Amino acid sequence: MPKLQSAAELEKFRAEILSSRDPARPCIAVCAGAACDGMDSAAVAAAFLAALDQQQLGDRLEVRTTGCHGYCEKGPNVVVTPGEICYFEVQPADVAEIIAATLKGEVVDRLVYQDPNTGAKAVHMHEVPFYKHQMRLLMGDNPKIDPMRIDDYLAVGGYSALVKALTQMSQDQVLDEVKKANLRGRGGGGFPAGSKWETTKKAPSMPKYVIVNGHEGESAAFMDRAMLTGNPHKVLEGLIIGAYAIGAQKGFMYTRHDMPLLEKHVRNALVQAKEYGLLGENILGSGFDFECELHFDVGIFVSGESSALMRSIEGNPPEPRPKYIRTSVSGIWDKPSNLNNVETWANVPQIISKGAEWFTSIGSEKSKGTKLISLSGNVVNSGIVEVPMGTPLRTLAFDIGGGVRDGKTLKAIHFGGAMGGSIPADLIDAPLDFDGMSKLGAPIGAGGLLLMDEDTDMVEVARYLLDFLVNESCGKCAPCREGMPQMLHILTNMTEGKGKSGDLERLEDLAEVTGLGSLCALGKTSADPLKSMFRYFKPEYEARIPGGSEAK
Amino acid sequence: MTDNSIDGIIEKYRGQPGSLIHALVEIQHQNRWLPRAVMHRVADALEVPFAQVMQIASFYKAFSLTPKGRHEVHVCTGMTCHLRGAPKLQARVEELTGLKDGETDADSRFTFETGACLGSCSIGPELIVDGKHYGRMTPEKVADVLKRYE
Amino acid sequence: MSATSEITLTIDDKEVKVAAGMTVLQAAQQAGIHIPTLCHHEKLEAFGGCRLCMVEVEARGWTSYVVSCLYPVAKDIVVRTRSQKVDKIRKVIVEELMAHAPDAPELVRLAEEYGADRERFERQESFCIVCGLCVRYCNEVKHENAVGFIDNGAKREISFIPEVAKKVCWECQECFALCPTSYAQAAYLLTEALAFPGQRKEPSRPAKGTQAGRRVIPIMPIMTA
Numbered sequence: 001m002p003k004l005q006s007a008a009e010l011e012k013f014r015a016e017i018l019s020s021r022d023p024a025r026p027c028i029a030v031c032a033g034a035a036c037d038g039m040d041s042a043a044v045a046a047a048f049l050a051a052l053d054q055q056q057l058g059d060r061l062e063v064r065t066t067g068c069h070g071y072c073e074k075g076p077n078v079v080v081t082p083g084e085i086c087y088f089e090v091q092p093a094d095v096a097e098i099i100a101a102t103l104k105g106e107v108v109d110r111l112v113y114q115d116p117n118t119g120a121k122a123v124h125m126h127e128v129p130f131y132k133h134q135m136r137l138l139m140g141d142n143p144k145i146d147p148m149r150i151d152d153y154l155a156v157g158g159y160s161a162l163v164k165a166l167t168q169m170s171q172d173q174v175l176d177e178v179k180k181a182n183l184r185g186r187g188g189g190g191f192p193a194g195s196k197w198e199t200t201k202k203a204p205s206m207p208k209y210v211i212v213n214g215h216e217g218e219s220a221a222f223m224d225r226a227m228l229t230g231n232p233h234k235v236l237e238g239l240i241i242g243a244y245a246i247g248a249q250k251g252f253m254y255t256r257h258d259m260p261l262l263e264k265h266v267r268n269a270l271v272q273a274k275e276y277g278l279l280g281e282n283i284l285g286s287g288f289d290f291e292c293e294l295h296f297d298v299g300i301f302v303s304g305e306s307s308a309l310m311r312s313i314e315g316n317p318p319e320p321r322p323k324y325i326r327t328s329v330s331g332i333w334d335k336p337s338n339l340n341n342v343e344t345w346a347n348v349p350q351i352i353s354k355g356a357e358w359f360t361s362i363g364s365e366k367s368k369g370t371k372l373i374s375l376s377g378n379v380v381n382s383g384i385v386e387v388p389m390g391t392p393l394r395t396l397a398f399d400i401g402g403g404v405r406d407g408k409t410l411k412a413i414h415f416g417g418a419m420g421g422s423i424p425a426d427l428i429d430a431p432l433d434f435d436g437m438s439k440l441g442a443p444i445g446a447g448g449l450l451l452m453d454e455d456t457d458m459v460e461v462a463r464y465l466l467d468f469l470v471n472e473s474c475g476k477c478a479p480c481r482e483g484m485p486q487m488l489h490i491l492t493n494m495t496e497g498k499g500k501s502g503d504l505e506r507l508e509d510l511a512e513v514t515g516l517g518s519l520c521a522l523g524k525t526s527a528d529p530l531k532s533m534f535r536y537f538k539p540e541y542e543a544r545i546p547g548g549s550e551a552k
Numbered sequence: 553m554t555d556n557s558i559d560g561i562i563e564k565y566r567g568q569p570g571s572l573i574h575a576l577v578e579i580q581h582q583n584r585w586l587p588r589a590v591m592h593r594v595a596d597a598l599e600v601p602f603a604q605v606m607q608i609a610s611f612y613k614a615f616s617l618t619p620k621g622r623h624e625v626h627v628c629t630g631m632t633c634h635l636r637g638a639p640k641l642q643a644r645v646e647e648l649t650g651l652k653d654g655e656t657d658a659d660s661r662f663t664f665e666t667g668a669c670l671g672s673c674s675i676g677p678e679l680i681v682d683g684k685h686y687g688r689m690t691p692e693k694v695a696d697v698l699k700r701y702e
Numbered sequence: 703m704s705a706t707s708e709i710t711l712t713i714d715d716k717e718v719k720v721a722a723g724m725t726v727l728q729a730a731q732q733a734g735i736h737i738p739t740l741c742h743h744e745k746l747e748a749f750g751g752c753r754l755c756m757v758e759v760e761a762r763g764w765t766s767y768v769v770s771c772l773y774p775v776a777k778d779i780v781v782r783t784r785s786q787k788v789d790k791i792r793k794v795i796v797e798e799l800m801a802h803a804p805d806a807p808e809l810v811r812l813a814e815e816y817g818a819d820r821e822r823f824e825r826q827e828s829f830c831i832v833c834g835l836c837v838r839y840c841n842e843v844k845h846e847n848a849v850g851f852i853d854n855g856a857k858r859e860i861s862f863i864p865e866v867a868k869k870v871c872w873e874c875q876e877c878f879a880l881c882p883t884s885y886a887q888a889a890y891l892l893t894e895a896l897a898f899p900g901q902r903k904e905p906s907r908p909a910k911g912t913q914a915g916r917r918v919i920p921i922m923p924i925m926t927a
Contacts, residue, residue: 029566035672035674038675038687072674075675217669219632219668219669220631276735315570376673382632382674414631450632471855472854474853475854475855475857477753478751478752478753479794481858482798484856485856513790516756518753519769603837603866607850610854611851
């Protein structure tokens with residue numbers, strides 16, 4: 001495959017791909033996302049391919065293994081186009097029937113969605129309640145793309161934003177567009193990406209670096225991995241555009257060491273992009289050079305913190321630095337480094353293609369665009385959901401999520417993993433919004449949303465979250481290293497019926513000092529779940545102290 | 553053809569202190585643990601103090617400073633799995649193997665580990681053995697799963 | 703000497719003029735204002751681990767709590783080295799550290815000043831308070847790396863590397879006097895006893911500044927009540 005050396009060559013190549021594909025030819029997309037893979041979707045895909053081969057249907061039917069479709073609860077997921085017919089819980093034994101029906105233009109009735117209450121069926125994706133209420137700008141392409149094939153990404157318009165940025169826009173124009181779009185960081189900070197890019201761009205030293213934070217250590221958040229495994233090129237395209245705007249020549253994708261499929265897809269994407277001339281020297285003849293490397297963490301949550309991550313890329317232990325040494329000015333090897341989350345980068349191509357004005361038309365006043373949410377916990381429909389910012393939590397929990405499983409009632413909603421907070425069920429109409437949710441004490445964080453049912457012990461939840469963090473602390477600063485185990489000890493005693501007078505006061509002091517005194521966000525926010533518990537669920541805590549609320 | 557042996561890995565990164573973590577990850581992957589003598593060789597070849605190799609190797613839980621068993625048994629303790637019953641699953645595995653988190657049995661059959669979150673929350677709680685997922689597990693099913701691994 | 707730019711800031715209502723590039727801690731020291739520290743040492747790079755030197759800083763309308771050993775001086779910032787929150791941070795940190803080493807002289811002194819209760823939190827096994835003075839000294843000043851950190855989080859502690867320690871430690875011993883809790887010395891002796899008993903390299907000549915030959919620093923327990 002000779003390198004594409006200009007925008008014109010790329011567009012010509014894209015046209016060739018499209019003309020070689022018959023849109024009327026049915027395609028069976030088998031989801032290979034983490035949960036579906038765990039339910040052995042590989043066997044389903046293998047069965048399809050074997051049947052195709054055996055019956056010599058290669059020119060009449062296509063089978064494609066794709067990234068995550070989103071409806072993880074009902075996997076293995078299969079989507080048949082044209083028509084976006086959704087089949088759920090597909091087993092290898094169903095393969096023959098699906099093929100036969102697809103060739104005839106028919107539907108396998110027993111495998112389509114059926115409402116658990118009304119029994120009503122839904123065949124096409126836009127009719128299925130789980131998908132109906134979503135706005136899948138980022139995830140929507142997943143069923144159409146085999147992550148190992150860059151041509152699939154090109155076929156859906158991939159890399160056209162990069163072409164536009166490199167050939168029609170100056171670096172400053174790209175930066176301005178992202179600033180106008182008010183794209184806020186999707187990793188948990190919610191910090192304006194354009195502003196961070198500008199700081200890095202203006203920092204005096206060279207070289208500059210851009211980084212994709214694909215670490216996703218937040219418990220119960222799984223959308224970044226789904227995005228990176230399912231559509232690595234979209235993230236890469238965003239990264240290259242950002243590097244162009246900032247003036248960075250080198251990029252790093254940083255992710256976890258324990259996801260073999262993710263590693264395989266990203267490595268392959270980087271190789272293919274290089275082959276096509278989308279990475280390397282003089283990209284598409286624009287004069288812009290950019291290289292990207294893949295790095296791994298080694299299994300600790302703190303390496304998701306941006307300054308710690310940069311230490312890790314250098315080969316050092318992931319010890320965070322205080323935030324007043326801004327990494328956009330002094331990051332990897334003390335050079336200006338712009339780090340953004342996977343989802344943040346994934347938003348960039350569409351902002352460039354469709355413009356900031358379009359982007360700002362979606363979402364709420366200060367939180368623009370869509371947000372990927374990992375919906376799980378005691379919910380009926382768990383999976384990866386994408387909705388516009390401003391969507392009420394009720395829509396997420398009930399219309400999309402299908403409510404609480406096993407017929408129980410909702411007690412609490414938790415956001416932000418071990419660094420977030422829980423709010424009671426009566427706040428269910430709150431909109432999904434960075435600032436609004438922060439004010440309520442349950443910041444969105446990376447977007448892991450958990451439903452907790454009536455049997456949930458809120459003291460135990462706080463204890464569990466601290467238990468997680470205690471193992472993930474780097475150990476450098478005293479408030480985190482010492483404070484968290486002490487809070488854990490008190491909470492453990494409380495859950496074991498050994499609470500004693502003075503416990504709540506000690507917890508409050510520890511929470512306050514750990515929050516104020518810790519070096520990085522891990523320690524600083526470690527007591528936030530506990531603080532939300534005190535705000536909304538204090539009686540449950542007081543009940544664990546002998547003498548109750550009087551003996552605080 | 554790259555030499556994946558420990559010698560090959562060390563040679564590949566000789567003189568590159570910044571590649572310490574890469575080197576250790578590859579050796580861990582190849583050898584399934586990091587013997588002290590090997591860590592010394594890495595320190596010498598990559599020109600880093602042994603204390604630094606030791607710090608990295610003990611800091612990150614992906615590295616094992618003791619030999620691992622033939623099979624790695626993992627119970628996911630992420631938040632969703634926790635809410636869906638992971639503690640009971642963990643207790644059952646502990647009971648059947650006699651191992652606590654991080655331990656390997658005397659016959660080197662199993663190494664037991666817990667940890668979050670592998671991103672397949674919808675099929676929690678999960679037992680993962682040698683990378684194979686056993687989703688929607690209950691304590692009752694554990695014995696049958698473990699029996700398949702010698 | 704070339705003119706360096708000067709920064710004016712306020713520390714505890716006192717106007718202080720210092721050279722740009724200094725930290726708030728250095729500025730305070732220059733102005734004769736005391737800020738407690740534990741993991742700080744002139745010969746070592748500032749660490750920011752113990753957090754005792756935290757101060758309140760008001761800059762551009764925002765109030766924040768920062769470690770003065772690392773925070774750079776800036777024009778017109780208002781620093782308070784004591785306040786209700788700052789004192790609380792110090793008190794609780796001292797209480798947390800005393801759960802490890804309740805008799806460490808420096809901690810006892812700070813406890814008295816900040817009203818800390820040595821028994822407030824659950825007693826911890828190790829009396830290492832992970833200030834890192836020994837590790838950093840051996841790395842940055844002696845370039846021997848005979849002692850390092852191991853593990854992470856609450857399990858983090860110092861560990862002497864026997865292969866290196868047996869060749870260099872007895873001759874040096876300089877980190878023993880730096881340790882606020884005497885743990886470094888205890889850790890070395892335990893390592894020697896377990897890993898290389900009778901094999902330490904004795905100094906070829908008496909080390910400077912001591913009586914004939916080095917000896918272990920005697921530890922005097924604090925007698926309370």
